[in-house]
Amino acid sequence: MIAAPVPLMEIKSTLIDHNQLRLYMLRLDLNHPDISGNKWYKLFYNLQEARKQNKSVLLTFGGAYSNHIAATAAAGKEQGFKTIGIIRGEEQFSNATLLFAQQNGMQLHFVSRALYQQKEELYKYVAKQFAQENFYLIPEGGSNQLGMLGCKEITKLIDIDFDYICCACGTGATLSGIILSLKKQHQALGFQVLKAPNYMQQEVQQQLKGFPVEANWSINENYHFGGYAKIKRELTDFVSHFKLNHHIPLDLIYTGKIMFGVFDLIEKGYFKKGTTIVAIHTGGLQGNAGFKL
DSSP: OOOOOOOEEEEOOHHHHHTTOEEEEEEGGGSOSSSOTHHHHHHHHHHHHHHHTTOOEEEEEEOTTOHHHHHHHHHHHHHTOEEEEEEESOSOOOOHHHHHHHHTTEEEEEEOHHHHHOHHHHHHHHHHHTTTSOEEEOOGGGOSHHHHHHHTTGGGGOOSOOSEEEEEESSSHHHHHHHHHOOTTOEEEEEEOSOOTTHHHHHHHHHHTTSOOOSEEEEEOSOOTTSTTOOOHHHHHHHHHHHHHHSOOOOTTTHHHHHHHHHHHHHTTOSOTTOEEEEEEOOOGGGGGGSOO
């Protein structure tokens, strides 16, 4: 896979100027037309490992609006792998994300939410169900050590001094990889998009276990807007105004929520004057088509 150059764009507003801050956005959404954002980094080393193991199938997991499902389907098509997506929830509808995955050749297999939550049982079920397939298993969100190490490369694209780096958290792998790449003077701030108290804190702690960590990091759980793939008018209005004012489209599941959070924290005086903030645009814009706005 080849990634396009990614711009680092400064976000200007009277609110930012009034608080004497600098805010930038790393536009990972522009790195690939279909495998965009952090998904490119999560999949890069996993696809290399699949080839190393002589696997012909990529099997992975996700919800009905999963950017990871869409990206894995596109990556598999581009790289010559068959793809299978294990989708959380009974098959009741299709949306833009699932349709895109199918158009890229992914076989979708729906399982109950109860089974999906029991990871050990789910993996046993998958192993039996697809025993005839020569598959390489990628966990939900590409959230394994290879995915995390791929995300460690993201900060190499930032060519300015900064104090804070902010990103959305669905599985925690992107934030964990970023944390591993930072120096002591940096702060990493993750915005949890799931409605699950302390979940992301525990996930990131587990992922970082055994690795040397220098930077400080924290998780903000206040901007999930009701949970994963949940939206409210306040969020959709913000995303619309942000595109109008800054000419940058945001997705409603991840980056829209963190940018809402960043601006709200600026307004509340969370960041000290003179602070430089970099927000990561993790892509996933195709997910917006799944919402009735």
